[in-house]
Amino acid sequence: MSSSDEHAHSARHPHLAEHFETIQQQDYAARLGMWLFLGTEVLLFAGLFLGYTVYRHFYHATWHACSQALSLSLGATNTVILISSSLTVALAYWAVKVGKRNLALGLLAFTILCAIAFLCIKYVEYSHKFHVGELPGKWFRAEELMQYPAANMYFTIYFLATGLHAFHVIVGMSVLLWVAKGIWKGRYTPDYFVPVELGALYWHLVDLVWIFLFPLLYLI
Amino acid sequence: MTQQSQPSADSPAVYPAVNYLNADRGVKSWLLTLDHKRIGIMYFASVLVMFLVGGIFAMAVRLELLTPGPTIMGANTYNRMFTLHGIVMIFLFMIPAIPGVFGNFCMPLMLGAKDVAFPRLNLLSLYLYWTGAILAISAIIFGGIDTGWTFYPPYSTTTPMTAFPALVGIFILGFSSIVTGLNFIVTIHTLRAPGMTWMRMQLFVWAIYATSIIQVLATPVIGLTVMLAGIEKVAGFGLFDSAKGGDPVLFQHFFWFYSHPAVYIMVLPSMGVVSDAIAAVARKNVFGYQMIAYSSLGIAFVGFFAWGHHMFVSGQSPFDNGAFAVISMFVGVFTAIKVFNWVGTLYRGAIAINAMFVYICGFLFFVVFGGMTGIAVATISLDIHWHDTYFVVAHFHFIMVGAVIMGFLIAIHYWFPKMFGRMYHEGWAMVSASFIVLGFIATFIPQFLVGNAGMPRRYYMYPERFQAMNVASTAGSSLLAFGFIIIAIYLIYALVRGEIAGDNPWKSMGVEWQTTSPPDKHNFAKPVVITKDPHSYQKPGEEVEHVVI
């Protein structure tokens, strides 16, 4: 992660790398690098959104039927969980900036708890699908959806999209753990907090992707 | 040297005792280095090894095509050979070569910076490259991969041969490319020397900037495509399998959305190298600096909209074919601008006679001929006859070997003194340059003709009527290989016992020539301040004639 290279020490500022002139220049570089990385993440998910729209265009009726098969309540709770975690991680970033170290740690803990809750709900949904047989490709054997052409394609897209997103949730959690360790050890203080911001940015992106995934998969 | 001073021609060439090569010793100091120059040298070594491996596959393919029937290998082996030739050359040599080697080594020097923005990320990119390379090459051991470098399903997902290691290898190489691109963009934005505005950057830096934009924005899509192909092959999700409702043409959209911008990732850096080299060889200001700089960005952006011209006969609708064809025409215009401005730079210059200029002449001819055959292939009605024949093979080799490898050789000959502090033998360089140019023409002009005659690509056995041209092409390719061997010999000789090059053997005005060669570990003794436009060769205070064409 681009946040991992800001820790070289020099006399001018405790966290200024030797090839940068000023801390503002280093912060600007770190933020630009992070936003570029977020751009690549958006394009990574772009492929799956394209697959979704193409096959929805081909199998309109199937898409409508299969999306009814998903449980809307679980999806909605997941959305609320992620939005709230987005709030708490933003507050944690604010807390670090104003120096409230314990508040920041508490908020980060809550965010990680939300992430775990999200993954648990995902596990429940997945196990239900494995049980009922709404699976991608050759394992598809859900009776009531059998009469729709290419119903397995919906679940291929579903598992690919939510699987990749769940992986990003796990990565986001570990990033937040790393940031929490930094705060705990006192490395991130009101005058050096950019890595906290980068960790928060990554978590917000994970939430952003779910904001688009939720309506497309659950509500159409 | 605070000011960007005129290089003193008469001071005796001196080889700095302490430089980045011997600053600290030991293998660990190399493997864990954060110095962009060392990472560039390690990229240089691994990229050359990959070029050798790819070249061996190329020679195997060419030898097989000597006779219409089976010559030296079976059908499956031949299919593996051309697939590995494609994968190794494109993913392991063309894409990482110039950005990885000269982008890492020269670009920070040209900016007057101490290092790239994220040195640790730079080292990560090198390790990702090595891992990806080992995985991709290991495909030979696991029974080889015979799907062609394009992995089109349903063949790639139903072939008994394991494509999985190569797919994972390319997935990892994608990340190496993203990380390099990201690193360079941030470096160019933040670490420019004081006084260096965007319009005072050298054209090589502009080309690397445009390439990095494509690397960052296009590579994630191939990462996803290769992951989907791997999942499809292993788990049978049926995303592109028509029996399960999928559409194989959709994979082609996924694949070419990345692969067309990827061809610009390959060609743009070599155009940047040539822009710099032409200015240095002709010792003249670049003719139309803004035009060349903006056309690099133009190619980067418009290149994203033109991927459909690879799928004219794949079942794409006529409307979309027309849309992609028009957009492809505009991308061609940017290359034409560059060529006119390069030739304009030579006008009324003081051209030094050296090997680089032989390459530059070859480069100009090949870029124009290769580029315009590209426009010809983008004309839909002609593509019906040419698609997937040797005409297309000849076109992209004209650009890949003619433009990119020629650009790579120009870069080697131009910056070799700066990287190693020694000079190569000019005479041998001229000899090998002519071998390379003639061998190249002898290899690929016959392929244009046999493509016109209708010989399809990736053919193990072909009708007898195509044999004459294939034999000529194989003869040409051995001449080309011979040329590369001579280059290797005199460069290695120069490494060990070449005469001392001195700080600025070409008397070039590039910022990277202001420091010693090989440069110090921290690049510049005193911080560099830029006051003049780049590539401007008039002596300070000397009044020079201004000509406007």
Next chain:
Amino acid sequence: MNELMRNLLWLPPQASTLAPKIDNLHYFVITVTMAASILTGVLAFVFFFKYRERHAGQSTPIVLPSVKFEIAVIGVPLFFFLLWFVQGFQDYIWYTTPPKNTMDVYVMGKKWMWKFSYAGGGPNAIGTLHVPANRPVRLLMTSRDVLHSFYVPDFRVKQDVVPGRYTETWFEATMPGRYQIMCAEYCGTWHSQMWGEVVVMPGPEFDAWMVEQKAGLAERVDTAGDDGGDMRGSIVEYGKKIAMTEGCVRCHSLDGQPHIGPTWLDLYQRRETLESGEAVIADEAYLTDSMIDPRGKVVKGFKPIMPTYKGRLAAPEAAALVEFIKSLRSTSLENLPSKEATYDPAKPTQRR
């Protein structure tokens, strides 16, 4: 002029109405390309000699392009490129819209062979497509397993063949003759052998042929149907029955056991070394020759005692035997049958 340019560029003969259109644009584009690249190369050399470095440290003027020059540099290439696009797109639209009265042929691309069946109950054929001259023919193509591409260089016609959907192309042959079909999209081990032939016959001769084919369809097959085919039992069983009745299995084993004659398992496309020492690939031609003239190419290690079947085997029976031999494949890696890729059509859906 046309012939000169065609030979100069190694283009195949122009045997369809599409070919002259494409070739004319081709000549225009290639001449402009050659002119531009030679101009650039020569200009570079001229500047090289005219402006070489006379003395060390020679100062050079600042030469800057005027706006007029820049517009010309953008305008001229763009003009040519767009001109080609317009001409190319017109020819392309003409190529993608078949005329009204076309004769329809269904083309099935299958791993390394082409199969044709004529609309309206016409005959089936493997590898050879009979078409009338000067009459448009429309091909409705699909693939049984992987991507292929129907390519006839002499007609300048190429169209990918995609499994699970139809692609369409058409041509109007102008000169009677035999033209080679080649597969242009990589499709596996024998992609380079997936050839076929278009036999262009004059109109009346074709009509006579078609009538004779349709008449004969009831009791005799021109060449094999599909291996899961619908003709009177599949061609492979027909071949097997002939092998039994004609006594081939007395000397040739079907499961790989050594016997009096070479085993037929995995015989197709196997590289055999003959008594005379030279190697040969056991393809259709070799198999048919060996039935007619068994002592011509005897495989090393076997005695030349096989009787000739000339006159005892009709052409379709020989073809059926060859198909039967081709179907005897073990599951070795070399020629894995493309079973798992065959598609069972998903349930038909009601129109949206």
Next chain:
Amino acid sequence: MAQATTTESAHAKDAHHHGTKSYWVVWVILLACTGLTVFTGQHDLSHVFPSANITIALIIATIKASLVVWYFMHMREAAGTNRIVFVTSFVFLLVMIFGVFGDLWTRSPMTLPYHTPTTEGPEIEVPEGGAHHAPAHHSPSPEHHE
């Protein structure tokens, strides 16, 4: 100092010390939007205008996304280049989708995957007022069907 943009984001740094009120307001709006999109998702609104459901859902999702990006991700104070970078990635997402849909919208119905072909001959559809195809008036003879 050529880095004009960095000094600008330096000033922006002290603007951060306002209260957290804006975060809570944005949070409430996001929850409201989620409720709205769930509500509209359950009712078939295609009578309002064709494919209304997906358009409304996407509009609401874009609003939510831009709120998160503008406030939570501090795009408000970010330097110009960061904004361009993030917006370009979304632009290329749309380019990719519309490039592919240029193909799908304009394909002839016969070449679409769900037009299920029988293994031998297709049922030739006569497009309304389209070209009269020879085989159209009689479907391929029965023995063609497996």
